Structure formats: C-alpha cells, structure tokens
Amino acid sequence: MSKAKTKKSKEVQIKDPLLHHVKKEWKLYTFLIIPILYYIIFKYVPVIGNIIAFRRYKGGPNILGEDWVGLRYFKQFLTDSNFWRAFWNTLRLSIGYLLVRFPATLIFALLINEVKNKMWKKTVQTVSYLPHFISLVVVCGMVKELLSSTGPINALLVKLGVEKIAFMSEPGWFDIVYIGSGIWQALGWGTILYLTAMTNINTELYEAAAIDGAGKFKQAIHVTIPGILPTIMTLLIMDIGNIITASNMQKILLLYNPLTQSRADIIDTLVYRMGIAGGNFSYASAVGLFSAVIGLVLVTTSNYLSKKFTETSLW
Template sequence: MPNPAPLFTKGIEKPPKYHKNRWKLIKQNWELYLFLLPTLVYFLIFHYWPMYGVQIAFRNFSPALGITGSEWVGLEHFIRFFESYNFWTLMYNTLSLSVLQLVITFPLPIIVALMLNQLIFKRYKRFVQTVIYAPHFISVVVLVGMAYVFFSNNGLINNFIMIFGMDSINFLADANWFKPLYVGSSVWQETGWAAIIYLAALAAVNPELHEAAIVDGASKFQRVIHIDIPAILPIMIILLVLSVGNIMNIGFEKAYLLQTPLNQSSSEIIPTYVYKVGLQQAQYSFAAAVGLFNAIINLILLWYVNRIAKRISGQGLW
C-alpha cells in the first residue's frame, strides 16, 4: 500500500513548470526575440555599460591614472557639494523651475486635446493642429535667438511697451523674469506636440458612448467630464509619473543659453552647474557626484509617485 501524502501537501496542486513553458515559447517565437536583439544590445552598450564609470564620483579621478587607478575618496565629493555655499540656491532654483514648469505645462496639453476633439470643422481643426505643432520642430538655439529678438532692450515687446509711454523692461537681465520666459517658451513650443498623445487616446473612444450621452441629455461639458477624461486618465497618470520622475532633469540647453551674469541668481540650476564644474573647470569627480545625486533624487521621486498613483488609481509604470 503506497504511503499517504504528507498533511501539508494535501489539496495543493503542483505549480506548473513555468520555466519550461517560457523556453518553449521563446523557441517558437525566436524570430521576434531576434528582432529585439539590436535594441537590447544598444541599451547594454550605451546605457548599462557606461554605469561602470559612475564610480569616479567616489574617486579623485585623474585622466592619467584612469578610473580604477584613481584614489578612492568615498563620499568626499558629495559632502563638499552639500556643504557648498550655493547648494540650497541650486536646489531651490532647480526644484522651483521644474515644479513651475510641471504645474503649467502638464495640464495644458490635456485641455488643448479636449478642445480640439470637440471641434466640428475638420479643416479648421487641422489648421490649428499644424500651427500649434510647428514650434516643436524649432531648435533650442533658434528659440533662444527668437527670445532675444522679442525680449531684448530694443526688442519687439519693449518697442510695443514704449508706444504707451512706459519704460522698457530688461527681461533677459532681470532674475525675476527668467522663470516666466523659460516656462512660457516651453508652453509655446511643446503644448501642441504633447497633445498628440491625448488626441490619439480620444480618437479611440467609442462614438456610441457620446451618442448615448446625447440621448440622455448630457451637455458637451458633461460628456468631456464623464467620457473623455476617464478615457485618457491612464495615459495622464503614466505621463505624470514620468514627468515627476524627471523633475530634476530640467532642460540644460535653454537654461544655459538664457543665462546671463545678471540673472544667474535665478537661472543657475544643477545641470548648468554640472556643466561648468565638470567641463569648464575639469572637476570630473565632483561633477559626477553632483550628477549622481541628481539622478538618485529623480529615481526616488519616480518610485514614490508611481507608488502613490498605483494606490490611488491602480495605474502605474510597474
């Protein structure tokens, strides 16, 4: 007579052999995995392998000695950055500019997409889309050049102001005007392009939902609130998580090009500081430490916001 099964195994089915099924599926679809191989190799070479060089943030790097031959100093560069006189200024400028841009530029594409989705005249809709998409293709250098043309002492804006007898405003030299110029140019350049994702999601909404809502007497505003917004809510959450996770990586190029000695108290942010210290002053280890600190803050924010989003709405990146 066979031995009875142990008590702790009664009623418990053996788990399926997932690893065998997985390898079987891979063998069956090997062409698809081969198609993904170049992308995998790209990320391994250009994104993961360079992480080896992060250790220079913990060394006193010397090009003559190389990364592994340079002296190990631990957290010395991080402590130096935390104790520097401009640490809090850099943190405030970076966070305030990033949060201001996020608060203003994130909801605007949603509003624009919802408004465009309600337009009836197709030609007018295409015209508006073309006009608001076009600035996205302007390079940052050209955009800053246009800002100098419009907002310099003899620019178009000051000439218009002086027509009414008011004094000209030195927009580019006033630290108080740096953030409005930065955020305003981002709104003009990126709002239309960012709205494409939401328009694509709105195009997938079943028209029968709107027809049923119209029969029930729902207004356009009610249909937007109860049909359109829930349809794009998952995309909104994902893009919000990505935006918050990238909050410390505010655009370097535009901030550096708009920066002048007179507005530096407001325009000096961590990316511009890393560029000046790392490349102009050749303090490679210190600049790497500052950049690594910046990346760690982004990673923490990304994880935390994704966790909150999943807890509230059930949607997240992972």
C-alpha cells in the same frame, strides 16, 4: 507514439511560450539588436563611471580614479551654497513648468478633440506641432531677439506708454521667459498621446451622456478624462520622476547670463560647469548621482500613490 510526441511538444510550447515565439518571429526580433546595443553601450555601461563619485579622479589612464575617498564629495556639495541654490532653482523651474504645461496640454488636447471640421483640426494640429521641430538654438535666438531692449515687444510697450523691460537681464523675468517659451514649443506635441487615447473611447458613452443632458463640458469631465486617465497618470508619473533630472540644460545655457545666473543656475548646469568646464569630475559625478537617486525616489513614490488611488501605475 505520435500522439504522445505531439502532447510533449505542446507542453514544451506552453512551458516556454516566449522562446517559441522568438523562434517563430526571429526576423522581427532582429530589429531589437540595435536598440538593445544602444542602451547597453550608452545607458548601462556608463553607469560604471559613477564609481568616481567615491574616488578621486584627476584624469589620465585610470578611468575609475586614483584613491578611494568615500563620501567626501557628497559631504562637499551638501555644504556648498552653490549646490543648494542650483537645487532650489531646479525645483522651482521644473515644478513651475510642470504645473503650467501639464494642464495646458490636457486642455488643448480636449479642445482639439472637440473640433469636428477635419481640415481645421489638421491645420491647428500642424501649426501647434511645428515649434517642436525648430532647433533649440533657433528658439532661444528668437526669444532673445523678441525680448531684447530693441525688440518688437519692448517697441510695442513703448508705443503703449510703458517703460522698456529688461526681460533677459532681470532675474525676476527668467522663470516667465523659460516657462513661456517652453509651453510654446511643447504644447502641440504634448497632445499626441492624449488624442491617441481619446480615439479609443467608446462613442456610445458620449451619446448616452448627451441623452442624459450633459453638455460638452460635462462630457469632457465625466467621459473623456476618465477614459484617458491611465494615459494622464502615466505621463504625470514620468514628469514627476524627471523633476530633478530632466531640466532643459541646453536651453538654460543658451538663455541665461551672469545677471540671471542666481535664478537660472540648475543642477545640470552646475554639473556641467564643475565637471566639463572645471575638470572636477568626481564632484560633478557625486551631484549627478545624488539627483538621480532623488529622481528614482520621486518616480517610485508617485507610482505607488497613483496605483493606490487610481489603480494606474507604470509597474
């Protein structure tokens, strides 16, 4: 009888190993309660509010709107020139930033990985990480001061015999200011995952490549990059999915002005201006829902292509 009982208990454990593990490590699983509640309250419950994209909402006790209007607000913003200006500005800024930041971060991580002096390596990493911890308000204030007409950069240009440049008021300079300041702030922090992945590469592969006559450049191309390819593709998929929905609205609000609005106005600032500032919540919700759907399509497509060509995917 005892043997039969033990067999039955083993079968139950095998059939439901997750439940058995939860019972065994329940104290550790209690740490998940707060994160789960956070996502439920602040991520999933607000999804219900998307219903006002299809209803007329003017504020008041009825938080889900007064009347059903269907696709009225979607048709409204799709024929709005301000929306399409913001849409193309979002694509231009996000893709431009991605095309510069993504390879720059990877190259910087490869360079740091080649530094053998531990003291120097830690110093470079610390200095490159510091801008990430500076408040965005402070960063934008520094950018404005450095690039102002009386700032040090224009003072240097005058000494070199070059006319002053209105960096903060000429629309053509906004992309460079936005992307350049973003690279300075995020470059070092973005190397953390790459450097962590590089520590898992078998050192014998480098030794074999060196015996075959491969220099540092070829070792990076044929050993390091293939070794961290899953990490590269995972980050790239997430970045592509966030092209529409993850523009830095706070930074743009702090940097742009009426003179640069034609180049700086993005979907998020349009939603903020129409929804929070203008009180047109239904219109803003429709725009936000539309951009979220595009983000879902982008991340799904990039995940499919990555899985097909590199056998690496998020799911």
